[in-house]
Amino acid sequence: MDLLIQALEKISPLPDECRDAFLSVWQYHDVPKDHTLLRENGIGDQLFFLEKGVARIYYHKNDKEITEWIAMDRQFFLSITSFFERTPSHLAIHTLEPSQLYSIRQADFLRLADQFHPIEKLLRKMVTSSLILSQQRMDSIQFESAQQRYERLLDASPGIIQRVPLSYIASFLGVTLETLSRIRSHRH
Amino acid sequence: MDLLIQALEKISPLPDECRDAFLSVWQYHDVPKDHTLLRENGIGDQLFFLEKGVARIYYHKNDKEITEWIAMDRQFFLSITSFFERTPSHLAIHTLEPSQLYSIRQADFLRLADQFHPIEKLLRKMVTSSLILSQQRMDSIQFESAQQRYERLLDASPGIIQRVPLSYIASFLGVTLETLSRIRSHRH
DNA sequence: TGACCGATTTGACATTTGTCAAAAAATCAG
DNA sequence: CTGATTTTTTGACAAATGTCAAATCGGTCA
CATH class of the missing domain: 2.60.120.10 (Jelly Rolls)
Incomplete structure (x- = not known):
C-alpha cells in the first residue's frame, strides 16, 4: 500500500x-x-x-x-x-x-x-x-495534428509503444489505425 | 448580490x-x-x-x-x-x-x-x-461534426446567435468563420 | 517447418474542413 | 439617405484524415 x-x-x-x-x-x-x-x-x-x-x-x-x-x-x-x-x-x-x-x-x-x-x-x-x-x-x-499528438504521447509515456497495441493507441489518440500507421512510417 | x-x-x-x-x-x-x-x-x-x-x-x-x-x-x-x-x-x-x-x-x-x-x-x-x-x-x-456542434450550441444557448457575432461563435466551436457560414446556409 | 491468425501497412479514393480571395449583405456615421 | 466599414457569404482549390480493401509481417502451434 x-x-x-x-x-x-x-x-x-x-x-x-x-x-x-x-x-x-x-x-x-x-x-x-x-x-x-x-x-x-x-x-x-x-x-x-x-x-x-x-x-x-x-x-x-x-x-x-x-x-x-x-x-x-x-x-x-x-x-x-x-x-x-x-x-x-x-x-x-x-x-x-x-x-x-x-x-x-x-x-x-x-x-x-x-x-x-x-x-x-x-x-x-x-x-x-x-x-x-x-x-x-x-x-x-x-x-494539434494527429502527428503532433502522437509525438506528444511518445514524450509523455515513452515505452508505451512496446507495451500497448497500436490499435488501442490509435483510438486513444482519436485517429484510425491506418492513420497512425502512416504517421509512424513517416517518422521512423 | x-x-x-x-x-x-x-x-x-x-x-x-x-x-x-x-x-x-x-x-x-x-x-x-x-x-x-x-x-x-x-x-x-x-x-x-x-x-x-x-x-x-x-x-x-x-x-x-x-x-x-x-x-x-x-x-x-x-x-x-x-x-x-x-x-x-x-x-x-x-x-x-x-x-x-x-x-x-x-x-x-x-x-x-x-x-x-x-x-x-x-x-x-x-x-x-x-x-x-x-x-x-x-x-x-x-x-461530432461541426454541423452537430453548431446544433448543440443552438440547443444549449438559444438566442446566442442574436447576441454574439458569428466570428466568435465559429472560434468557440473550433471551426473557421467560412465553415460556420456554410453550415448555416445549409440548415436555414 | 509450415499453415494460420491477428496485427500492421499500403493503396485508391471519399469526405470534411481549411485557406485565400472576392462578392454580397448588413451596419454605422455623418 | 448615402458612402464607408464591417460582417457574412460564396467560390475554387488544398490538406488532413477517414473508409474500405488488399497485401504483408510476425509469431504461434501442431
Whole structure:
C-alpha cells in the first residue's frame, strides 16, 4: 500500500486520523494480463490507482471501441464520465499486463470527504488535476495534428509503444489505425 | 448580490459563518458593452459570475484569436488554464453587452477553502462541474461534426446567435468563420 | 517447418474542413 | 439617405484524415 499512500500524500497531506479511515476503503486487486477488471455495464463509479502494470479504460460508441485512457505504473485513473455519473459510461477496464492496483468507490470517497476536510481537499485537488489534464487533451485534439499528438504521447509515456497495441493507441489518440500507421512510417 | 448567492447555494449550501466571509471577497463590476474586463497579460486567475449580460473569454494562439468561452446570464466562468495556473493563459475578457458581474481571486477562494470545509466542498463541486463540461466539450470536438456542434450550441444557448457575432461563435466551436457560414446556409 | 491468425501497412479514393480571395449583405456615421 | 466599414457569404482549390480493401509481417502451434 506504500505506493498508494505516497501518491496520495503527494497530492495533499492527510493527517493520521483520516488517513486510516481513508485507506481502509480502498480495495486491492492483483490480476493477470488481459483481465477484465470491470466489464461493460458494470458498476463503474470507481477511482483506480495502478501500482504496477498497464490498464486500458474503454467504452463503445456506436459499435466502435473508444479507448478513453491508458494508465501505466503509478497513475490514478477513472472514467470521468462514470465517476461523476453522466451519459453512456458503459465503460470497461482491461489489463494489458499483469497488474496490481487499488480501487475506491465514489460513494465511499464522498462520504469521507464530507467527514474530513483534508479528504475533501484531496478530492478537490484530484478533480482539479483531472480538469487540467482534460483541458490539455482538449487543446491537443482541437489544435494539434494527429502527428503532433502522437509525438506528444511518445514524450509523455515513452515505452508505451512496446507495451500497448497500436490499435488501442490509435483510438486513444482519436485517429484510425491506418492513420497512425502512416504517421509512424513517416517518422521512423 | 442575490443572484450570486442563489447560484452558489445551488451548488453547495454555505452556513452563515462562512457565507459572509466568502461574499466579502467577491468584487462587483458594472460595465458597458465592449468593455475589456481583463486585458491580455493581466492577472487572470479569477473566477467570474455573470449576473446579466454577455462576455467572451479569449486568448491568442499563434496570432489567432481563440474564443475559449462565451458566458451569458447567470453563468460562472473562468479561464481554466489560467485559474489553475497553466500554459499561455494570456486570456482576455470582453463584454459583448452592458454587463453586471462579480469576480473572485483564486488566492482568496483557496484561502477560504482552507479555512472553511463548506467552501472547500463548494470549490470541489465547481471544479467537478467544470470537469464534466470539459469532458462533454472534448467529446463533442472529437466525435461530432461541426454541423452537430453548431446544433448543440443552438440547443444549449438559444438566442446566442442574436447576441454574439458569428466570428466568435465559429472560434468557440473550433471551426473557421467560412465553415460556420456554410453550415448555416445549409440548415436555414 | 509450415499453415494460420491477428496485427500492421499500403493503396485508391471519399469526405470534411481549411485557406485565400472576392462578392454580397448588413451596419454605422455623418 | 448615402458612402464607408464591417460582417457574412460564396467560390475554387488544398490538406488532413477517414473508409474500405488488399497485401504483408510476425509469431504461434501442431
